[in-house]
Amino acid sequence: MPVFIEVPATALLVERSLFILATVLFVMAALSYFMNLAGKREWGPFASLLLHGALLVQTAFLVTRGINVNRVPFVGHFEFGNLFIWASTLLYLWMERRLRPVFYAVGAFLTPVVLVYLAYAHSGIVSAEHRELPIVLRFPLWLNTHVSTSVFAYAGFSLAFALGLIWLLRLWLTGGSKFVPKGNVWQTIKRELPAGSVLEENIYTSIAFGFFFQTAMIISGAIWADIAWGRFWGWDPKEMWSLITWFVYAVYLHARLTRQWQGPKVILVVVIGWLAMMFTWIGVAWLLPGIHSFG
Amino acid sequence: MTKTKTDATRQTATPSPLEQTLVFLGSMRFGIALLLALSLLSAYATFFPLAFARERIYGSWWFLGAMGLGALNLSLCTGKSIGPRFRQAFRPTWPTTLAQLRQMPVSCTIKVSSGDVAAKKLATAFKQLGLATNRRDTGPGTAVFLRGERGRLGYFGSIATHIGILLVLVGGMYGSLTGFDLGGSARKGGSIDLPAQELAIRVEDIRVTYNDPAGVVRPRVASQLRISQRGQEVATGAVAINEPLRFDGITVYHSTFLWVAHVTLSHPETGAVLHELALVDHETINLPGMPLAIGSAGFFPDFTVQDGRPLSRTYKTNRPALVYRVVQEGRPLPLRVLEPDMPLAVTTPKGPMVITLIGYEKAVSYSVSRNLGRPYLFAGSMIMLAGLFLSFFMAPQRIFAGVEANGEIVVGGRGFVRHHGIEHILANIKSRVEGEES
Numbered sequence: 001m002p003v004f005i006e007v008p009a010t011a012l013l014v015e016r017s018l019f020i021l022a023t024v025l026f027v028m029a030a031l032s033y034f035m036n037l038a039g040k041r042e043w044g045p046f047a048s049l050l051l052h053g054a055l056l057v058q059t060a061f062l063v064t065r066g067i068n069v070n071r072v073p074f075v076g077h078f079e080f081g082n083l084f085i086w087a088s089t090l091l092y093l094w095m096e097r098r099l100r101p102v103f104y105a106v107g108a109f110l111t112p113v114v115l116v117y118l119a120y121a122h123s124g125i126v127s128a129e130h131r132e133l134p135i136v137l138r139f140p141l142w143l144n145t146h147v148s149t150s151v152f153a154y155a156g157f158s159l160a161f162a163l164g165l166i167w168l169l170r171l172w173l174t175g176g177s178k179f180v181p182k183g184n185v186w187q188t189i190k191r192e193l194p195a196g197s198v199l200e201e202n203i204y205t206s207i208a209f210g211f212f213f214q215t216a217m218i219i220s221g222a223i224w225a226d227i228a229w230g231r232f233w234g235w236d237p238k239e240m241w242s243l244i245t246w247f248v249y250a251v252y253l254h255a256r257l258t259r260q261w262q263g264p265k266v267i268l269v270v271v272i273g274w275l276a277m278m279f280t281w282i283g284v285a286w287l288l289p290g291i292h293s294f295g
Numbered sequence: 296m297t298k299t300k301t302d303a304t305r306q307t308a309t310p311s312p313l314e315q316t317l318v319f320l321g322s323m324r325f326g327i328a329l330l331l332a333l334s335l336l337s338a339y340a341t342f343f344p345l346a347f348a349r350e351r352i353y354g355s356w357w358f359l360g361a362m363g364l365g366a367l368n369l370s371l372c373t374g375k376s377i378g379p380r381f382r383q384a385f386r387p388t389w390p391t392t393l394a395q396l397r398q399m400p401v402s403c404t405i406k407v408s409s410g411d412v413a414a415k416k417l418a419t420a421f422k423q424l425g426l427a428t429n430r431r432d433t434g435p436g437t438a439v440f441l442r443g444e445r446g447r448l449g450y451f452g453s454i455a456t457h458i459g460i461l462l463v464l465v466g467g468m469y470g471s472l473t474g475f476d477l478g479g480s481a482r483k484g485g486s487i488d489l490p491a492q493e494l495a496i497r498v499e500d501i502r503v504t505y506n507d508p509a510g511v512v513r514p515r516v517a518s519q520l521r522i523s524q525r526g527q528e529v530a531t532g533a534v535a536i537n538e539p540l541r542f543d544g545i546t547v548y549h550s551t552f553l554w555v556a557h558v559t560l561s562h563p564e565t566g567a568v569l570h571e572l573a574l575v576d577h578e579t580i581n582l583p584g585m586p587l588a589i590g591s592a593g594f595f596p597d598f599t600v601q602d603g604r605p606l607s608r609t610y611k612t613n614r615p616a617l618v619y620r621v622v623q624e625g626r627p628l629p630l631r632v633l634e635p636d637m638p639l640a641v642t643t644p645k646g647p648m649v650i651t652l653i654g655y656e657k658a659v660s661y662s663v664s665r666n667l668g669r670p671y672l673f674a675g676s677m678i679m680l681a682g683l684f685l686s687f688f689m690a691p692q693r694i695f696a697g698v699e700a701n702g703e704i705v706v707g708g709r710g711f712v713r714h715h716g717i718e719h720i721l722a723n724i725k726s727r728v729e730g731e732e733s
Contacts, residue, residue, distance in 0.1 A: 135513050135536055204713055208687040215683055219676040228537050230548035230662045231476060232672055233467070235353050237341040247334040251327050257712060258323050276334075288341055 005130040007068045015068055018061035019082075023118060025054035026085075030111035037108040039188035044104035048096060051107065055089045062086060069130050074147040075137065077285065078128045081121030083147075084281075085114050087155035091209070095159065095202060105192045106202075109162040117158075120282065142224035149217040156210025157249070157277045160203045164270035167199045171263060203270060204256060211249050218242055237288035241280035248273040320364070321371025329365050336361065366464050373457040383711070384450040384691075389431055389440055390707070393697045399707030401717040405725050407702045413728070414439045414698045417706075420727040424720060426694060438700075444693040449711060452686030459679025462671050470668025480575060482555050482658040483518075489663060496547065497521045501657050510597075510611030516552040518659045534661070544667060550660040554594035556617040557654040558633065563640065563647050575658060579622065585644050588622040592630055594655055605632070617652050686712075694720060704728065 007015075032047030062082060065073040073079040092110045096103040120126070137143050173180055173190040180186070194202075221239070222232040233239060252269040255261035261269070310318065319325055340352040352358055390396050397404075407413050414430070418441060421428040426443030479487035479496075486497040500519040506512040517535035521528060522542070530542035539548045553576045560570040560582070572580050572589060579590035595607040598616035605618045617633045621641060633639055638651040666672075691711040698704050706724055708717040 132512065135515070139537065201713060212680075212683045212687050216680060219680060222676070223673070226666075226669070227539075228548075229550075230539060230546050230664045231666070232669075235340075235345065235349050237345075240337050240341050244334045244337050247330045247337075251330045251334075254323055254327050254330070284341075 005069055005132060007130050011064070011068050015061065015064045018057055018064055019122075022054050022057040022061050023122070025050055025057055026111065026114060026118060029054055029107070030115055033104060033107035033111055036104045037189055037192050038185055039192065041101070041104075044101050044107075047104060047107055048093070048100065051089060051093060051111070055086065055093060058082070058086045058089065071133055072140075072144055072147075074143060075131065075133060077126035077282070078121050080147065080151070080281075081117055081126070083151045084154050084158075085117050085121070087151045088114055088117070088158045091152070091155045091159050091206070092162075095205075099194075099198070099202075102194045102198060105194055106162060106166060109165050110159060113158055113162050136228060139224060139228060142220060142227065145220040146217060146224055149213045149220060153210045153213035153217050154277055154281065156206045156208075156213060157245075157274055160206035160210065160270050161274035163199050163203045163206060164267045164274075166193055167196065167203070168264075168267050169193065170196065170199070171267075200266075203266075207249055207252055207270070207273075211246070211253065214242070214246050214249065218246060237284045238280065241276065241284050241288075245273060245276040245280055248276050317371060320367055321375055322368075323372065326365070326368045326372060329361060329368060333361055333365065362464070366461060369457050369461055373454055373461070377454060380450045380454060384447050387442070387444075387693065389442065390695050390697065393438060393699065393703070393705040396695055396697050396705040396707035399695070400709045401721055402705060402707035403721045403725055405704040405706065405728050407704060407728065413702060413704055414441065416728050417441050417696050417698065417704065417724070420724045421694070421696075423727060424723055426720075438697045441696045441698075442693065443696075444691065446689040446691040446711075449685050449689040449691040452682050452684070452689070455682030455685060456679050457682070459675045459677070459682055462675025462678060464675075466668035466671025466673075466675055468668070469671060470666040473667045474665040476662065476664040476666075478550065478660065478662045480553055480658050480660040482573075482656055485658075487661060487663070492545075492663075492665075493525045494545075494663070495523050496661065496663065497523075498659065501552075501659060503657065505610070510609040510613075512610075514610050516549070516657065516659065518549065520547065522547070534659075545663065545665045548662045548664070550662045553658045553660055554596070555656050555658045556591060556594045556619075556633075556652060557656075558589070558617065558619075559651050559653055560589075560641065560643075560648045561651065563649050569648065574617065574619065582643075586624045587643050589650075590620045590622055590627075592618040592620055594618075598632070598634070605630075612655070615652075615655055617655075619650075692717060692720065694724070696724070 029047050029050035032043045032050055035043035036047055062073055065079065065082070069079075073083065088110065092107065096107065122128070133143075170190070170193045173186060173193075218239075221242070225234065226232045248269060252266065252273060255269065256266065336352065336358060340348040340358075343352065396402055407416070418428055418430065421441060421443035424443070426445055427447070429442045431440045431442070475489075475492065477489055477492075479489075481487050481496070481498045483498055483501045486495055488495050497520065498518050499521055502517050502519075504515045504517070506514060515535055517533045517538070519533050520531065520540060522530040522540075530540060532540045534540045534547055534549045536549050536551075539546050541547075555576075556574045558572050558574060559568045560572070561568045570582055574580060574589065574591040574594075576591055576593050579588050581588045593605065594615070594617050595605055596615055597608040597611055597613040598618075599606060599608050599614075605616075615635060618630055619633055620630050621628045623644075631639060633650060633652045635652050635654075638649045641648045641650045690713060692708065693710075694706060694708040694717070696704055696706045706721050708721055710717055
């Protein structure tokens, strides 16, 4: 039975205003990245500026939310979704800083993914109510470790997915297929997309980052489960889907190491990994309820 | 003669079926196929009820067999890679010509006025960039080679990761073979007997502490336990959610708390009690001597109905009610709500009866487990994480530079699993050497 927290009207207004402002900035950043991708390169730095602004406001929103719920905002799909958006943006901007201006094109693919997460978190399907922490989750050390590692794991996999989409588009545009559109815009987009080697390297970096945190998330969850529930592994759907996601990315890492898989095969694994991750986050909660149903 | 000798050599070189099998079982291709198979099987299993999946899928010989093959694959892969990794880390191949440096994944050429001091400048640049540096002179009048590297431990990342996973698997197996994971529920004064372990857990008391006056927040339910083994008391203590009791490698956890509703079935006219039942939440009790059962659909301390479903508004017993169902000859009848002092009529094969809720009390559901694999699981997890850290965040990078007497320097670099960042290092070396030159 969830217990709701009564938040003062002013605090609520600040929280909601920050959220709306962050959303507006995310949308504007996405549009600006698209302009950059369409050949208007002066929009690239502006898009990046907007995304930095969105990250800043999103940070303020999360801090406000934390103050309003009197804990780290880690519980439920709404709070986790917003953290996930924050971490994905942070990771992207860190990569962009090292690789701009070639990475501005990636922004045009990462921001729509972030907007999808935003749409879900604020769709009304998930509760945005301010809730007390369920008693079973009152283990600050393990809750904070488990959730923050999962947030960074998902951020890494999301960035890899966005890069995979670009690689897919690149393969399509350069593959000589008769279905490739011939318009100027497509030619410009083709020119703006990062080289295959850059994409490959950064997909690996993103997945390595995500995989490390996914492992840390599974391990911290197992230790926490041992403390709280008396067993490391309960074969719960959420646990299993986290492991499945881990398996899929392990396939990617090994396939890459042997250098046997290139191009579409690799992208397929990246996309399947992202779908497994999304199912772990959303699908399991709605379709396969278990002991992780806190959201 | 020559032909015969060649054939003989060829025959000797052909691996035996056992060797071929081991090579296949230790191959990465087989490992990838296993990972994919385990992913698909696990995904399939999650769509079944947990108890069924645990027993019929995760506990099946073929699932455990796939895990075992995975462990074998990991062991063989790891064993196979230890030698090469040591050689890569400690005995790297030095280039012997500048052409070999140019063929490296990333390379650049620097031209300085004299070759005499170039090696010294390069060594300084390598050191400034934090690269552990080695030098090899190929002899008078020929090139001088330098090797700079960082992240040597990264070569052992995957080995550590695999050893960690193997330890986790060993820990899991050892824990499940030597341990147990049992459960049971009891109310105050009751006990849980685990005959195989010769354990008896007696519930001395159950205390409820409300976190708010209204009782909306889930209260803290703590039970006082007295545990004995072979008749000897071995432990006493309180157990609550997130507060287990541990002794001799055994852990007693509070899984959840339940309600037990006490009901009577009596004769409608004489009032004589014919049956007295203690109905635990969601349990069904068969009545002796007739094809009739009474099942609890839950006890609700503060009963209400919302959207056609029974629920409790708070955890306090403001309006206690038992939602029950009669199962007659295997046929479940509609749910009914039974409140204290409001008896209901029940039709049974032995004639009409009256069902009355005469009381209720709390019970606690416990999980009792012993996992001797815990230290291995913990150590394996930590080694696995350390291995991944070495693999991903301490990726080895190796830079070679060759200096000719005429002042031409070729710098080439490579990474272990990726060449990310090598361009940056090479550009840095170039700017430092050229900067010093100007």
